[in-house]
Amino acid sequence: MPEGDTVWLTAHRLHQALAGRVVTDFDLRVPQLATADLRGTTVTEVVSRGKHVLTRFDTGVTLHSHLRMDGSWYLSRAGQRPRKHPEFMIRAIVGNGEWRATGYRVHDLQLVERADEDRLVGHLGPDLLGPDWDVDLAVANLQRQPERTIGEALLDQRNLAGIGNMYKAEILFMRRTNPWTPVHGVVDLPAMVVLAQKLLRMNRDHPEQATTGLPGRGNEHWVFERVGQPCRRCRTRIVKADQGDPPYARITYWCPTCQPTADTTPPTP
Structure with missing residues (x-):
């Protein structure tokens, strides 16, 4: 299972590629979220909370994902097809005019209002790499x-x-x-x-x-x-x-x- 520093680095790199840019490519390949479409919105930030990744959008919505044992997010240039894993392993795509973030075998995908994030991560203790560290x-x-x-x-x-x-x-x-x-x-x-x-x-x-x-x-x-x-x-x-x-x-x-x-x-x- 990825450790907290690996998840922090994943969120940090996603933030650098996605934050402040308009979403032009969005696809969640899980049945309950298959019709979700956030194209035209802007990613405001991507942060980690323990071993969870939270991608926040300017509409007040957050995309939650968890890497568990085998999940990963892979960055590629827009227009380039990532080849890190087979296509059938893709669970999520968030892209813009410069970058494409592809989530392979990421787990617990959910779209929630930012005010409801505690429902997903509120049970966690202080984050060793977070602003709440105590x-x-x-x-x-x-x-x-x-x-x-x-x-x-x-x-x-x-x-x-x-x-x-x-x-x-x-x-x-x-x-x-x-x-x-x-x-x-x-x-x-x-x-x-x-x-x-x-x-x-x-x-x-x-x-x-x-x-x-x-x-x-x-x-x-x-x-x-x-x-x-x-x-x-x-x-x-x-x-x-x-x-x-x-x-x-x-x-x-x-x-x-x-x-x-x-x-x-x-x-x-």
Whole structure:
């Protein structure tokens, strides 16, 4: 699933291409919106909210989309047919005289009045890359379920919006915290939240996502997707296990030495 910085960058690039320009090409290829036509309107802005993309028009209408696991927006010059994915994967097109934005396999497409956006994103916690970012509120949200494992709590977008599975694993390693540690057992929860925002902001302006600061391809991450490889700190082999209840369980990665077992014992890798 795309992380919050990827969604932020997507919205930023869409904003640069669409904002302030009159819509000349508009097509939503989902049954409930197939007759919608916003040609002749002007895009005022495109913003991200957590992992949601909101494209706002001067009529007061907002096009909502979510990338989920496999969605993407692709920009091409007007008049050029994008070739990133097959035609049948297209769900949305918003274009003007200069640019064409094509949404491939984007999900949860809805047209709502801007005043009703909260119906779609109002449940989210403070956005790590948004103007509403609030460390104290994010910490308070996490502490509402003190017995919940920190690995699951960080992924809950109702607590703070933008962290995905990669950043969750990396943040916990950098803070030497086992993923199964209860929230109440986390040492310096505010510092963990501050680190999360720092990492997303550090990576938001480019598609590459790195947390280690180490040069070279393959050195981007501490533990994420490195199962069986030696820990970059202590050389212990990285392990993985599912965390959470089906169907929402996610694979988590950790170093057994740098992130020792918490009060809640993780499954055997």
